[in-house]
Amino acid sequence: xxxxxxxxxxxxxxxxxxxxxxxxxxxxxxxxxxxxxxxxxxxxxxxxxxxxxxxxxxxxxxxxxxxxxxxxxxxxxxxxxxxxxxxxxxxxxxxxxxxxxxxxxxxxxxxxxxxxxxxxxxxxxxxxxxxxxxxxxxxxxxxxxxxxxxxxxxxxxxxxxxxxxxxxxxxxxxxxxxxxxxxxxxxxxxxxxxxxxxxxxxxxxxxxxxxxxxxxxxxxxxxxxxxxxxxxxxxxxxxxxxxxxxxxxxxxxxxxxxxxxxxxxxxxxxxxxxxxxxxxxxxxxxxxxxxxxxxxxxxxxxxxxxxxxxxxxxxxxxxxxxxxxxxxxxxxxxxxxxxxxxxxxxxxxxxxxxxxxxxxxxxxxxxxxxxxxxxxxxxxxxxxxxxxxxxxxxxxxxxxxxxxxxxxxxxxxxxxxxxxxxxxxxxxx
Amino acid sequence: xxxxxxxxxxxxxxxxxxxxxxxxxxxxxxxxxxxxxxxxxxxxxxxxxxxxxxxxxxxxxxxxxxxxxxxxxxxxxxxxxxxxxxxxxxxxxxxxxxxxxxxxxxxxxxxxxxxxxxxxxxxxxxxxxxxxxxxxxxxxxxxxxxxxxxxxxxxxxxxxxxxxxxxxxxxxxxxxxxxxxxxxxxxxxxxxxxxxxxxxxxxxxxxxxxxxxxxxxxxxxxxxxxxxxxxxxxxxxxxxxxxxxxx
Numbered sequence: 001x002x003x004x005x006x007x008x009x010x011x012x013x014x015x016x017x018x019x020x021x022x023x024x025x026x027x028x029x030x031x032x033x034x035x036x037x038x039x040x041x042x043x044x045x046x047x048x049x050x051x052x053x054x055x056x057x058x059x060x061x062x063x064x065x066x067x068x069x070x071x072x073x074x075x076x077x078x079x080x081x082x083x084x085x086x087x088x089x090x091x092x093x094x095x096x097x098x099x100x101x102x103x104x105x106x107x108x109x110x111x112x113x114x115x116x117x118x119x120x121x122x123x124x125x126x127x128x129x130x131x132x133x134x135x136x137x138x139x140x141x142x143x144x145x146x147x148x149x150x151x152x153x154x155x156x157x158x159x160x161x162x163x164x165x166x167x168x169x170x171x172x173x174x175x176x177x178x179x180x181x182x183x184x185x186x187x188x189x190x191x192x193x194x195x196x197x198x199x200x201x202x203x204x205x206x207x208x209x210x211x212x213x214x215x216x217x218x219x220x221x222x223x224x225x226x227x228x229x230x231x232x233x234x235x236x237x238x239x240x241x242x243x244x245x246x247x248x249x250x251x252x253x254x255x256x257x258x259x260x261x262x263x264x265x266x267x268x269x270x271x272x273x274x275x276x277x278x279x280x281x282x283x284x285x286x287x288x289x290x291x292x293x294x295x296x297x298x299x300x301x302x303x304x305x306x307x308x309x310x311x312x313x314x315x316x317x318x319x320x321x322x323x324x325x326x327x328x329x330x331x332x333x334x335x336x337x338x339x340x341x342x343x344x345x346x347x348x349x350x351x352x353x354x355x356x357x358x359x360x361x362x363x364x365x366x367x368x369x370x371x372x373x374x375x376x377x378x379x380x381x382x383x384x385x386x387x388x389x390x391x392x393x394x395x396x397x398x399x400x401x402x403x404x405x406x407x408x409x410x411x412x413x414x415x416x417x418x419x420x421x422x423x424x425x426x427x428x429x
Numbered sequence: 430x431x432x433x434x435x436x437x438x439x440x441x442x443x444x445x446x447x448x449x450x451x452x453x454x455x456x457x458x459x460x461x462x463x464x465x466x467x468x469x470x471x472x473x474x475x476x477x478x479x480x481x482x483x484x485x486x487x488x489x490x491x492x493x494x495x496x497x498x499x500x501x502x503x504x505x506x507x508x509x510x511x512x513x514x515x516x517x518x519x520x521x522x523x524x525x526x527x528x529x530x531x532x533x534x535x536x537x538x539x540x541x542x543x544x545x546x547x548x549x550x551x552x553x554x555x556x557x558x559x560x561x562x563x564x565x566x567x568x569x570x571x572x573x574x575x576x577x578x579x580x581x582x583x584x585x586x587x588x589x590x591x592x593x594x595x596x597x598x599x600x601x602x603x604x605x606x607x608x609x610x611x612x613x614x615x616x617x618x619x620x621x622x623x624x625x626x627x628x629x630x631x632x633x634x635x636x637x638x639x640x641x642x643x644x645x646x647x648x649x650x651x652x653x654x655x656x657x658x659x660x661x662x663x664x665x666x667x668x669x670x671x672x673x674x675x676x
């Protein structure tokens with residue numbers, strides 16, 4: 001009897017789902033379209049696409065070898081698109097959001113930086129004007145700038161005319177200085193004389209500029225499912241957007257249940273000799289099946305068109321998917337249990353779903369969140385769903401990577417179910 | 430067939446139904462009348478298991494109606510006031526679903542669907558989606574859904590609201606057919622002419638209590654006629670329940 005009822009409820013809900021062809025197409029196409037869009041943005045540099053460049057303006061008021069070296073270094077960096085406008089124009093561009101960062105090299109910078117390089121004199125100030133809404137780009141530019149400033153200053157100090165003049169000027173000053181003891185003077189003079197000797201020999205033997213360079217090279221290895229397997233950002237975007245639309249569809253299921261109540265349908269259902277468990281289980285089962293179909297269609301599209309692969313475990317992928325869809329379906333029940341009216345439930349659940357998917361890392365990586373918020377994402381089911389699907393697709397982790405997300409998602413489903421059953425309005429007048 | 434004994438239901442401090450008792454025999458149609466808010470719907474909800482009474486009992490064929498899954502519920506059919514149908518499904522698919530809730534399947538279900546659709550004269554539209562039906566057709570299908578599992582008792586909550594005279598007449602014919610087949614029918618309505626035409630007995634309820642339980646003739650005969658003219662059911666109803674508005 002119970003199975004017969006469950007079967008009837010699932011069949012009816014599937015019939016209703018497929019009865020509106022336009023809605024069916026939309027429920028399959030919209031997540032695919034949005035996931036494709038996000039995937040194309042976040043696919044990373046392995047796709048034969050030019051990486052996005054940060055717009056930087058550099059204003060060189062110094063016009064020395066050092067400042068010119070800094071500008072040249074920035075211009076040569078593959079992550080930056082450097083313009084050299086006037087200062088007012090650069091500030092206006094940052095203010096309008098056209099340029100993320102403007103670097104202003106003041107007059108006298110090169111000379112002061114050279115002195116500061118050997119610890120003599122105050123460090124000169126480099127002005128950076130940035131768009132506060134582009135703080136991530138600002139942090140990147142600051143790091144890149146450090147490299148080129150050190151390169152340019154050290155190159156000039158160790159091999160340039162400015163450095164030679166500086167050393168020649170410094171030697172007699174040190175020897176007559178009363179600020180250092182004899183031991184310190186000797187050591188510093190030895191250093192500068194060694195540098196001077198280096199200049200003299202270098203001018204004969206080498207034409208290449210010298211200076212401090214990065215004392216290491218980087219071998220970059222993206223940790224994907226395997227060696228030489230490029231990161232496929234579509235896998236993550238289809239997981240994230242898939243979860244988002246599952247939750248929206250589930251919320252809609254809950255709203256539909258509230259509408260059914262308004263239409264008196266639950267009077268008919270409750271008057272039949274069917275248990276409350278069977279009624280809610282039927283809804284959960286049909287919601288889970290519809291959610292699974294939506295998720296699988298999305299991933300099938302991603303596999304065919306964007307070459308997304310289940311590089312981990314197929315069983316794990318199925319387990320995470322089922323757990324994820326059960327969680328979404330019970331979330332729909334929760335909406336039906338706690339919602340007062342369809343309209344109010346729709347508004348609240350839209351907000352709840354958007355918060356969940358955002359905190360779940362479906363839109364942006366969670367590392368940009370404050371630490372406390374990153375901890376909070378542990379209680380967001382969408383985060384576990386995305387993590388589990390990522391693990392089974394592009395990360396290529398085996399079945400072990402599916403265990404914890406599956407258990408956590410099923411725990412969420414159990415919690416949602418329990419709350420829904422206890423809070424469901426059973427009495428119909 | 431249906432015995433209601435001392436039903437009581439309160440919602441907070443509101444006493445919706447208080448000590449309501451009546452009977453409906455097989456082959457009999459009992460009209461349940463009362464102004465808005467009198468307690469009719471609450472009574473019907475208790476009879477059909479939608480809400481649990483605080484006190485009292487409902488007996489179906491002598492057996493007390495129990496919880497959600499009590500097989501006795503199979504002997505009751507509900508025709509709710511709302512059109513409780515899935516517009517996007519065909520009449521046949523609607524009935525297939527409702528029949529399954531009562532344990533019908535296979536050939537028995539097909540046969541029940543055919544019989545109920547034939548009774549309400551919708552057999553030729555069985556495969557059409559309900560959203561293409563007129564209001565009267567939906568009302569008839571609503572009735573068919575209630576009697577699909579061949580219940581002994583049919584509870585009809587204002588089943589003719591918003592239908593044209595032709596459909597209403599067809600529904601009346603259906604109910605008279607069911608009565609002849611020995612079904613016990615409980616019928617709530619605001620239309621006095623419907624009660625006069627169909628009901629063998631009338632139970633008038635107001636402020637949650639039964640204030641009259643008699644045949645139409647018994648009720649009209651017991652009230653003094655104004656100016657020598659015979660009393661109508663409406664005048665009796667108004668004299669029993671008063672003329673103040675019950676919004």
